[in-house]
Amino acid sequence: MGSPRADEGAAAAGSGLPPALLALLVDRLNVGIFTVTADGTVLQWNRFLHAHTRVAPADVVGKNLYETFPELPREWLERKLRSVFVIKNFAFTSWKQRPWLFRFEGQRPVSGGALAMRQDCAFIPLVHDGEVRAVSVVILDATDTYESQTRLDATLAMLAAQSERDALTGVYNRRKLTELLDMEVKRALRYKQRFGLVMLDIDHFKKINDTHGHLVGDEAIKHVAQRAVATLRTTDVVARYGGEEFVVFLPGEDVTGAALAAERLREAARKPFKTLADVDLTLTISLGVTEFRPEAADPKMLLEEADRALYASKEGGRNRVSVFRPASSPPAASANGSTGHGEGERIPQ
């Protein structure tokens, strides 16, 4: 593939700079440049590399690169260089995949601490008379890019996290719930698994607001969210669905398991909590429970079922758990609606 015109010796001679000045230019450039032969002998080593490695040209030129720097990833680097000699073409590395070729630490003694220089490298074949005589490796400092990218990544991750969380309680918001619930329905269908779903809200929330003010109302909502997160498993999903309304789903649980979890949560929620004004406050919650069934594989329908069970708890006197019974259930639990479990009387603790 080599051709007489693809010859960079001629190009260098055409620069108009006397060779001594050209050598000086290469030496003083503020990028790292070294040149090696096919057998790994170093032909040239510039000032940038001298400064950062503290190895002077006199101590490395004419010597084997890998013997002078045993810490280099020799097998990888040899392969990379060989491809440049064979293909007679540029090769590259990016800090994104390989942070550095030579580890240079403490480049920014004031602002950067021990941050090692991130490096982009270019491997340039020096072609003369159709053959690659040597390869020059150019090392660019990419630490600034690395720092900006790292900050950008962190910001994007934070924004992504914020966009799926409820600002007041820190649990998932309704949008994320919809997304997670869709995924859970698909997963349950594919792997023939089940999951339980609970909808709950705070009893007489308006009265709390009217009596203690909206700030305490907010604290009541936070209290319920905290109790839910503390009581349930980490694999369960807790989301704020609306004002004082939450939805929880429990992967792997059937309706009985979900009702037990709901009962534990009902108990936990009614334990007194201290408001910021140091007032002990007690509230209760009502809950409605349903479960995923292959024939009810619609997230909206599941939410609707849990909502109906929740309504039954409200109707039954609040502070209780009700379970949705599909119409096709055995007669023993036939009522299409719900069965009240006030104070956990029918659900073992």
Next chain:
Amino acid sequence: MTNAMLAEDKRDALQEIVNIGMGAAGAALAQVLGAFVELAVPKIDVVERRRVPALLNTGAWSDADLEAVRQPFFGGIIGESLMLFDGAEPAHLADLIGCATEPTREEQQEMLLDLANVVIGACVNGIANPLEEVVSFAPPSRLGGRPDACAFVLEDPGQWHEALVINVDFKLEERQFRSRVLVFLSEPSLVRIDAAVHRFLDGLAAS
């Protein structure tokens, strides 16, 4: 100016040049990769921007796992290459790039970039060398899957309307690895290529 490119004799000549170049590219690749490289006959076409998405359609390949790497080049001829990879897990290629252990995500990305650089370089030089043009390369970078690859060629419609596209499909023998390389030569370099093909033909006639 693209009409000149379509002149049949020059187009045939360019096809011939590219065929020879690809043969050399295949041999060099085989030497570096230690695997036989099966290259399809390159397809040369002048393509309008709106037809580019069709070029990205690799048919039977899996859409979901499509990876794309792009690499601009400059010098005697100017353009940009796009290499699309089959969803074959890059882990299959670990030994090609000299990775003994199960590669990390970064190592896999590095492998794809390396492979793209080697293949694109061989293809572009395969065109540039017979035409006696010297080409330099910018570093390769990853694009996402196909939609992103499309966006790259379609964004900023002010830049170009037509390009000469050289389309090469290739496989690595005994491996589940397939790829497509698209070399886009921009309108300004078409004039140079036209002239270079002209010189090449004159050289043949003289010898």
